[in-house]
Amino acid sequence: MSLAGSSDVRGALASAPGGKVTPPRRARRGSGRRVKRWNFDRVTLFIVFLGLPLAIFLIFVISPFIQAAWYALTNFGGFSPTYQFTGPANFIKLLGDQGVLNAFLNNVILALVVPIVTIAIALAFASAVTVAGPSIGPIRGIRGSSFYRVVSFFPYVIPAIIIGIVWSGVLDPSHGILNAVLTSLGLPFDDFAWLGDPATARISLIFVMVWAFVGFYMVLFVASIKSVPAEIYEAARLDGASRMRMTFSITIPQIRDSIQTAYVYLGITALDAYVYAQGLTTSGPATTQVVPQKILLNLFHNGQAGYASAIGVASALVTLLFALVVFSIARAARGRDEGRA
Secondary structure (H helix, E strand, O other), rough: OOOOHHHHHHHHHHHHHHHOOOOOOHHHHHOOOOOOOOOOHHOOOOOHHHHHHHHHHHHHHHHHHHHHHOOEHHHHHHOOOOEEOOOOHHHHHHHHHHHHHHHHHHHHHHHHHHHHHHHHHHHHHHHHHHOOOOOEEEEEOOHHHHHHHHHHHHHHHHHHHHHHHHHHHHHOOOOOOOHHHHHHHHOOOOOOOOOOOOHHHHHHHHHHHHHHHHHHHHHHHHHHHHOOOHHHHHHHOOOOOOOHHHHHHHHHHHHHHHHHHHHHHHHHHHHOHHHHHHHHHOOOHHHHHOOOHHHHHHHHHHOOHHHHHHHHHHHHHHHHHHHHHHHHHHHHHHHHHHHHH
C-alpha cells in the first residue's frame, strides 16, 4: 500500500462520528470468516441427516432400554397393568440363579473363543489370497484366489437360523451325515449325540459360529491388506523375510484397526448367539444355553417380565464392558507402539 493510501485511510478513520476511530468490520471480528445464516436448505439438511436419525435412535434404542431398566426394578409380569416397585430385588435374584449365571458364563466363553478363532482363520485365508503367492514377480495371492474368496463368502449370506437348522441335521445322532461318514471310516461314532453331550455341544456351537463368520471377515481383511502398499512387502521379501514374518511384522500392524473392529463385532455377536444356539438345539445341555434364551424363558414361560428385564439390562452392561475392555487394550497397545517408535 502506498503512503497516500495509508493517509487516506487514517483520515477516514479520524473523521468518524464523535471523533472515535472505528475499525473495519473484518478487523473487529478478527477471524475474517463469514457467519453462516440459517436458511431453509440448511435447516432441512440438519433435520433429515441429524434430527431424524437422532429421533429414531432415541425412540427405538434409548427409550426401550430406559423402559427395560425401569421394569427391572419392579415385579412386572408382562401382562398385568399393575406392578410394584421392588428395587434391586431382581438383580439380587439374578446373582443367585445358577442357570442364568451359567448362561452368562457360556456367552463370555463364546465372546473370548469365537472372535480369536474366527479372526485367526480369516486372517490366514486373507493373507493366502493376497500376498502368499509365488516368491518371484509382483506380490499376489495363490492361484485361484478369486474363486476361494467368493466360495468362502457363501456361508455369510445364509440366514443364521438356516445355518443352525442345517447343522443340527448334520450333527443329528441317528440320521446325521457326520456320524454316517465317521462310521463308514470305521470310527466308533454310531448314534453319537454331538449336541447332547456337554463335552461336545459347546465345541459344536463354536464351530458352527466360526464357520458362519470366517468368510465375511476374510473379505474384510482382504480389503484391508489390499490397502497396504505392495512396496512394503517387496522390501521385506528382498530382505529375506518369510511369509510368517511378513504376516506378524507387516500385515497385522497395518490392519490393526480392522482386526479391532472385527473383534468387537464378533464379541458382541457371541454375547448374543441366540439364533445359533436356538437353531442347533432348542433345549440342549447347559453348556449351550445362552442369556437370550433365559430372557425369553422367564418372560413368556414364567411370566416374570421384570426379572427378564433385569437379565437383559445385565447382558447389555456386560456387552458395553466387553467393548470398553477391547478398546482400552487396543489403545494401550497402540500407545506402546508409538512410544517405541
